Amino acid sequence: MKTSRVICVASISMIFALTVPSRSAIARAPVVCGSKGEVVASLLAVGDVGQPRRFLDLFDPGLAVAEAIASEHARSPAEALLLLGDNFYPDGLSRETLRDRLRMNVIGPFCSFLSLGGLHRSDLESACTVAETDRHPRPIIVVLGNHDYGGSQSAELEKFEVPRWIPEWQMPTSGAEVYELPGSISVIALDSVALHRGGDVSPLVEALRRSHGDWRILIAHHPLVADGYPWEKRYVSQIQSAVAETGKPIQMMLAGHEHLLAVGLTGLKEVPLQLIAGSGASARPAKSDLMGEVFSLVELGFVRIDLIRDHGEMLLRAKLIKTADSPIEWWNEPSVVECYWVDHGGIVRESRR
Ligand SMILES: [Fe+2]
Numbered sequence: 001m002k003t004s005r006v007i008c009v010a011s012i013s014m015i016f017a018l019t020v021p022s023r024s025a026i027a028r029a030p031v032v033c034g035s036k037g038e039v040v041a042s043l044l045a046v047g048d049v050g051q052p053r054r055f056l057d058l059f060d061p062g063l064a065v066a067e068a069i070a071s072e073h074a075r076s077p078a079e080a081l082l083l084l085g086d087n088f089y090p091d092g093l094s095r096e097t098l099r100d101r102l103r104m105n106v107i108g109p110f111c112s113f114l115s116l117g118g119l120h121r122s123d124l125e126s127a128c129t130v131a132e133t134d135r136h137p138r139p140i141i142v143v144l145g146n147h148d149y150g151g152s153q154s155a156e157l158e159k160f161e162v163p164r165w166i167p168e169w170q171m172p173t174s175g176a177e178v179y180e181l182p183g184s185i186s187v188i189a190l191d192s193v194a195l196h197r198g199g200d201v202s203p204l205v206e207a208l209r210r211s212h213g214d215w216r217i218l219i220a221h222h223p224l225v226a227d228g229y230p231w232e233k234r235y236v237s238q239i240q241s242a243v244a245e246t247g248k249p250i251q252m253m254l255a256g257h258e259h260l261l262a263v264g265l266t267g268l269k270e271v272p273l274q275l276i277a278g279s280g281a282s283a284r285p286a287k288s289d290l291m292g293e294v295f296s297l298v299e300l301g302f303v304r305i306d307l308i309r310d311h312g313e314m315l316l317r318a319k320l321i322k323t324a325d326s327p328i329e330w331w332n333e334p335s336v337v338e339c340y341w342v343d344h345g346g347i348v349r350e351s352r353r
Pocket residue numbers: 086145146147221256257258
């Protein structure tokens with residue numbers, strides 16, 4: 001954060017701190033999920049970030065989350081940023097809005113992941129406030145959400161046009177794709193909107209078949225729901241059948257759509273653990289019953305995944321990290337609110353250890 005901005009934040013905050021109650025003032029005790037092990041690879045994930053900006057950045061919830069993600073990436077760079085859909089509210093992208101929305105919802109908040117090496121660089125770089133020497137360009141692996149299908153051009157623009165402007169932007173051009181990352185992690189990105197609309201599961205089957213990492217992480221916009229509508233039940237069974245057909249289980253699923261932080265122990269051997277981090281720009285209670293829910297918190301935030309080698313054993317650790325409600329809450333530091341582990345065999349372990 002720049003010095004002038006700190007001064008501005010501090011002075012305005014002195015006024016608001018006395019008058020504005022903070023939801024985050026009801027603090028949970030920090031969760032201890034440390035490990036003496038070695039971090040082999042990391043990922044950062046967040047969903048539903050695509051809100052148009054507020055009139056003042058200082059009050060923008062999405063920027064509070066993005067700043068916390070950027071701090072995590074600066075502290076210990078991740079291999080990739082995963083965006084879990086609803087990237088552009090309310091109706092996705094159009095050719096007319098493309099430039100402004102990329103500046104507003106990608107370049108500005110996530111510049112520390114970008115090289116700015118694509119088309120129209122001169123048109124985009126003024127939206128980035130991070131010096132080139134402080135950036136760590138990484139793939140941004142993105143799935144479509146229901147709002148991204150709002151406009152007739154939107155999904156196609158996100159698949160084919162955005163990568164020309166932002167080379168780090170990677171999105172399945174069919175229903176699913178696999179991205180191989182350091183640490184032998186295969187990220188399988190799934191268009192869950194297509195499946196909810198009756199789509200065929202074969203792209204997911206093919207992506208799973210092509211995956212060759214030791215670890216498989218599924219990312220999709222829609223979480224797994226318990227006792228849901230017929231199309232939600234079909235979605236669960238499609239994922240199960242894809243795993244069964246390929247014999248390639250998924251250790252962890254990351255989803256958005258519900259605007260909160262949550263953990264589900266699904267009881268499914270195909271996908272034993274789901275994490276929801278759809279509070280990338282707003283927070284509200286879930287509309288559906290999340291499968292196997294063991295934790296939920298209506299707060300803004302994101303997820304950090306670390307692959308850890310601990311006494312010769314490899315484990316995936318997921319930390320749910322709560323952030324401030326807006327950048328003006330300079331006193332409200334991001335904090336870990338829950339932490340889960342899963343081993344290669346899909347056995348999930350509780351947090352505090
Ligand atoms: Fe959604």
